Amino acid sequence: MGSLSILLVTLLAGLPLTAWGGEGNAARLRNQYRELRDLAQGGPFGVPLSVQSEDRDDQVSAEVYGIIEHPVEAVKAVLSSPASWCEFASLHLNVKACTFQTQPHETLLTLYLGRKYYQTPEKASPQMYQFAVHAAEPGFLSVALSAPKGLFGTRAHRFELEAAGVDGRTVVALRSSYVPSVVTRVMTAIYLATVGWNRVGFSREDTGPATSPRYVKGFRGLVERSAMRYYLAFEAFLDFESVPVAQRFEASTNAVYDLMERYPTQLHDMEKAEYLDAKRRERENTLRLQRALDAAALRPNER
16 A cells, blocks of 8 residues: 555645636635634634635645735745745655755756655655746735646646735635546545545535534545645744744644644644654755755856
8 A cells, every 4th residue: 555655645745626826816815814714713623724625527626725824925935935845845744855956947846755654755756846936916926836747647736825915914825736547546546445434634525513523535535634734834834934943843843743633533643753753854854855956956067
């Protein structure tokens, strides 16, 4: 099941529930603000957060909307930096390392995806994305990672974060999607029928009492869990982005674990000591890979 688990994670790091991009994105996010505030009072999470997903023949996707307690300019500064993306994306359980390369005409970001326990990047599966920043409207930013191809014939991997400022806060939308292949449909169905049979997502299949919710399973549960891990990693990183670099990693790593434990039914996979140990070792691997890339980029200028 090892290669199957890696495949599923690679798929989820990857066009829309509704179309993203184009004009009016800032207004669309700001319209979500009141709804999200209402959810903090009567919604399932007790915080301004919404999760939804879709599983169609041509696409599997998930969206997370939330309110971040930081001004939009601070959020934009983080989102615009591929180095910051590697910092927070690496907090995801399945991301074993992250590197970036700034080239004359594009920026590339590579996620090394693997199992939930510690793995070296050499044993993980690298997925390279184009990193693109769009800021066509004041107080709004959209950053997208995209890859035309993935493992086993999958296509159109896209991971996007949008942010718009409202009342000194920031409304954030995170989206993950990909187009599956026949092979991945079969392999994922095997996973969901075996080790993943009892895993659930965040959106509900019913409208019954909150004391006995019935959450989505299957593909939708899979993509919702992964999207939420990225969202919580981003939130935790932002909360400690202003602290000294020497303390930032430990603070954000502890924080994201605690955030995930608010949703144990969906996101509890290991104890905190194991998670922290794995992330510390994986961070050293990330720094090693990034140093090698940076050194290689300098060599042509040294001749």
